[in-house]
Amino acid sequence: WTGEAGDATAALELSTALLPDMTEALGPHHPDTLVIRNNIAAWTGETGDATTARDLFTALLPDRIRVLGPSHISTLVTRNNIANWTGEAGDATAALELSTALLPDMTEALGPHHPETLVIRNNIAAWTGKTGDAATARDLLTALLPDMTGTLGPDHPTTLTTRHNIARWTERAGDPLAALALWRELMPRWLSVYGEDHPRTLLLRERMAATEAATEGERPEPEPE
Template sequence: MLHSAGQSLGESGQVIAARGYFQHLLSEIQRRLGSDHPQTLTARSNLARWRGEAGDAAGAVTAFADLLPDRQRVLGPDHPRTLTTRHNLARWRGMAGDAAGAATAFADLLADQQRLLGPDHPHTLVARSNLARWRGEAGDAAGAATAFADLLPDRQRVLGPDHPSTLATRHSLAYWRGEAGDAAGAATAFAELLAGRHAAGRPPGQTLPPRRQEADRVREEDRLALPDRGHQHPAHPRALRLPRHRPGLVRRRPLPRPRGGRRPCESRQAPRPRTPALEVLAGQHGLDARRHDRRRPRRLDPAPPPARRPRAGGGRNRRRSG
């Protein structure tokens, strides 16, 4: 929950505030839990991410490069968060201008994801998309077009033809065909993609702005640049724990008592006094508030029940005389 609050700041556009938030959170978590705690590593990852989003791509590369050996040592090289750190490091290398280094890093990551997750896992397909993209950014436009052409049928088979990632793959394939010199093939691919979007419900006169098209093309790299949201750990101090209830739900009174029993986990505490609202409702309906108040105090020394009088003919257990 603490990490989600910072992510909400950044995703709402306040990237500078998110960076400052995670700087403060990292100092507090590191002071309370130590440098090797998983929550500390999570805060370092989120701080590195929002440092890059704030414009410091080189700083994000340095931070992820420092984080990666610690995650490999604490969590292991095959842990999902270690793979996420490798993905973020490769991404920010490309964003910082090292397209060849990003392509090499994604190639190494893809081999491990195919081994651990399988060839049809969504994360594996995302790594293939990112590898194709940065291969093209490094100057191999023909190789990028070939890689996207190989990726498209797998995306259609695994995710479906109308999935956003499948449409983004078609967009990237058309783009890199044009960059590789096949202008006619790119125009045909874009026309087919546009017709598919119109068939999906977009009005014919409504087109995507250029910045939105570019965002669709590079959508894949953000799908696995996942923020680390952390997890609740039993060793956390009480200051880092949060109540277990839905966000925004403030429960000031206990839940109503079910008929014929007590509320679950009801503690035997001192009874609460009768509320004025119950008195008002009872007066409006002509009821006795003391009979209908379930929270009225119980008697600690209840009176013994009255003795039952024996029947005239005797009980069943009475022995027959004679």
């Protein structure tokens, strides 16, 4: 909760101090000890050290497989964390490969509509875009949206973020006017969930304003009477 309150550095220090006591009390392979190692890796990443976070999660994975099994949700989430921090460390191509390899295992273990499975599909789309293929990222998210809406509901923040990202990758694929139309269609639901003054609303309005300014000359002229 120290980390959730905004102090990732202090959360990392507290978790690191806890690990030897947890190891002594429960052993190095107890599931709760592995949770502390997971938290250390996560807070390491949140403090800005993506490379070390990736390495810590990579070192954790064999122990999670040994203790929990390869299909346990915590094992699968660890694999997802390795993929994500690999991408955050600068290798989007490897992150895409890891996420793509994870998807069938996550689908088999949890089902195609489980929220964690949908997260992997979202991540595959994101890393696809970050490798330079904006059009495919847009198409993958567009295909994901009905499942996200059916599982989480139309007003869930993750569903709204998916719609936002469809617009963002639409813009990056070369169609800013279509992106603006998608954002305008999204805005009423976005405001009902976040409100006018939420930082995410302000960021979305800034992005829309920048796109509107960049496309001012692309607007079609009205037909003469």
